[in-house]
Amino acid sequence: MRDLAVPLKLALTLWLAAASAIHLYFGGFGFPEPITMRGFHLLVFVPPLFLLYPARKSSPRSRPSLPDWLWAAAAAAPHAWVMWNWDLVSDRMEYVDPFSPLMMALAVLAIVTLLEATRRAVEVGLAWMIIISLAYMQWGWLIPGVLNSRPFTPAEILEASWLVPTAGGVYGPLTGIVATTIAVFIVFGSFMQGSGTGRLFSNLGAAAAGRFTGGPAKVAVITSGLFGTMSGSSVSNVITTGAMTIPLMVRIGYKPAVAGGIESAASVGGALMPPVMGAAAFVMAEVTNIPYAQIVVAAAIGAVLYYFAILVGVHVEAKKAGMAPMAAVDIPPWREVAQDAHLVVPVALLVWLMMDRWSGNYAAFCATIAMVAVAALRRRTRMGWRQVLESLANAGQTMAPLAVSIAGAGIVVSALTATGMVVALGGIIKDLAGGSFPVLLVLLALTVLVLGMGLPTTPSYIIAAAIGVPQILDLGSVALGVPPQELVLPAHLFIFYFAVLADASPPVAAAAFAAAAIARASPLLTSVHATRLGIAGFTVGFAFLYDPGIMLRGGPGAILVATAIQVVALTALCAAYAGFLLRPIGPVLRLALGLAGAAAAFWHGIPDLLRLAVAAGALGGLAALQLARPLEGRSRC
Template structure:
């Protein structure tokens, strides 16, 4: 990103801050007509990307070039036209009323500028995904078999991609949820950072875990999880917390790749952590029609288990290497933590409003107002006009790349729907599964991880959910003996978890690569370590479908058993990989413990209590047994 010269930097900062402030106002007092809201959202956030992000490495670093200004103007034109003509666009009959030459030109401008903005500011892989989707609409009728589709005229392609807000495309429902609820939550997260809540989280993590074995690594896990509740990006989470935690971990004895893996696994998990999960969770609420508060409640145990497994892995790794806790001088006293404790009140207000079933944008609006008011209670956290302006500008800077990535994902979804490719790809995966529900889930998990190599979490989740969820509902209903309606949320959470894990899983893992740069380690090795530390994401993802107790369903007994199974399975798997459980283990013991953990986590062909017994028995036999024998 460019470091703009002072006058233009101030102008862009004010523009982004004003755009964020308007979104915040809408969140509290009501949004305009949907098409106007979506047009305004893209109008204010797409053009600045051409000023902030250079086209190539040789482009000017401190100022936009003339072509950048032209790109910005071209990006503004179609969205300004939609805002001016929203009534006519809303009243027209899609694919029936004429798609005029003016509309065609504006559609081309909208698509091309979105592609270029995505290439510059998000991921080139997402831009190529959009291009391939459009090419498939144009030439898919030449392909054989299940890939064959009906011919589309150029105007039909442009209309489906740009001006069919009811079904998808640039102004579809996905852009709508980003322009409303997600935008206000991003603003709330920016105000959390601006008020010093990040300092509270960092100090709390150090005070809680710093005195224990492998303290810096545990601080990294706790801090990254807390930061993830206010960060819109796993990569930014890595950069923010990893700059402090990775060097500390290396200093006390963790290998650089392991330190980077711990940080990246903890950072991507921020998107799983309630009460403010990632943007994909809000999209999930829009797609499924399930209240966001219900999604948060269902995902709570899974998120805790994810971080529990990382802490277990960190602990056994530290014990195996004989590492010491953090130096006492680096651990903040509890009175230091208490000085920022008031900043937790707005988060509590947010949780309460959402549990009372207020809309997400309304809850985030009042939590943001409460953050400013609560921060004013102490001098160290008080937000003056400058801090408020910076928080709004930072929120706008986060929303701009998200706006274009979601609009691009909308085009892909529109193409998949219009061509019937959703059904075709789902049919291919279903045929490969050959009626096996476990194999179907494995294939879908691999599909999501592959999509995540080139796509951010939210677009990856959107596309994979469109392909995979119908297959899970159809095959899972018969395999598990439950109604399809009961599988809607578990199916979406399954896809969501793997979309999140893709940021830390090889071969291409954005968060792990960022951590590797800080740790000065191999990106591939770091991503492999991140996958190891994030193993709970894989087991919990499957548990959503097979163990409904993990989602607080089925009574207290079912919840306790499902949670206990995951606890013993994850402990066994983490200890087996590290080769340490109370004391070092040999290869045979590690293999047996890994097998027991794998069976407890994934072997659903036996009663749950037997799975629990397998995992717990292996831990007792291979852990406490040799230790007691040695003492005798």
């Protein structure tokens, strides 16, 4: 991002702050017509990207060039036209009314500027995926076999990609959910940071975990999880919290790559943690028509288990290396934590409103207003006009890249649907699975992880869900013996978890690479450590489909057993990888413990109580063996 000179920087700050404030206002008092709202959203957030992000490394860093201004003007034109002609766009019959030459020219302008904005501000991989999708619509009829599609005219391609508000494309429902609910939540998250809630989270993590073995690492896990609920970006979460926690972890004895892995694993998990869970969860609510509150409840145990596994991994690593807790001088007293405790009230209000089935945008609006009011109760948290302006502008800077990435994902989904590629790709994966539901899930997990190499979490989830969820519903209803409608939410959570984990999984892991830069460690090695510390994401992802108790479905017994299986399995896996339980573990017992943990986590073909007994017996037996061994034999078991 450019470091702009003061006049232009101030102008863009005011522009983004005003755009965020208008989104917040609409969240509380009602939105205009859908097409008008989507046009306004793209009009205010796409053009600034050309002024904020340079085209090339050699481009000016302190000012936009003339081509940048031209790009910004070109990006504004199609969305301004849509807003001005909203009644024409709303009333026209898609694919029936003529798509005029003017509309075609504006569609080309909208798509080209969107591609360039995506390349600059988001990911070049997403830009290429959009291009490939458009090319497939144009020439897919030339491809023989299962990938063959019907011919499309240029007008059909442009209309499907741009102006079909009820289906996909730039102005589709995905842009609609970002322009409404997600935008207001981003504003709320920005106000949480501006009010000092981040300081509350940091101090709470240090006060709660700093006195224990490996204190800085546990502080990083807790703080990053709390930050992740409001930041919306795993990379920004790494940069924000990792600048403090990674050097602390290295200082007390963690290897740089391990420290970076801990931070990146904890940061990506913020998108899994209720009550916010990131943009993809709101898209999930829109796509599945399942209330967001129900999604939050279903994901709660899985999110806790994810962070439980990271804390276990951190603890055994610290015990193995004999690390000390944080220095007493670095641990804030509880009275300092209490000075910011009132900032929890707006978060509690948000949760209460959503559990009471108020709309997400209205709940976030009320929580944002409450945040400003509650923060004013103490001088140290009071937000003046500068802090309010900065929070609104920061929300705008977060929303702008998200706006283009979701619009781009809409083009890809539109192309996949119109050409039948969704069915073709799903059929290929299903054929490779050979009728085996576990193999299908493994193939889909790999597909999502591969998509995540070049795409942000939300577009990756959207595209993978379009391909994979129908296959899960089809094959899973037979394999599990349940109606397809009962698998809708588990299937989407499965895809969602792996889309989140892609940010920390090798070979390309954006969050891990950011952490590696801070730790001055190998990016690949850092991502390997992040993946093994985030192992719960893999086990819980499969458990959503096989163990409904993990989603708080069924009676107390089913919930307790499903949770207990994950707890003992994850403890066994973490201890086996680190080679330490109560004391160091020898290679044979280490392998046995790892196999027992993997069997409990993934071998769903045996009874649940047997899975629990396998992992619990292995853990208990090894712990008893280590306690019984004489001192000279402890290092060999």
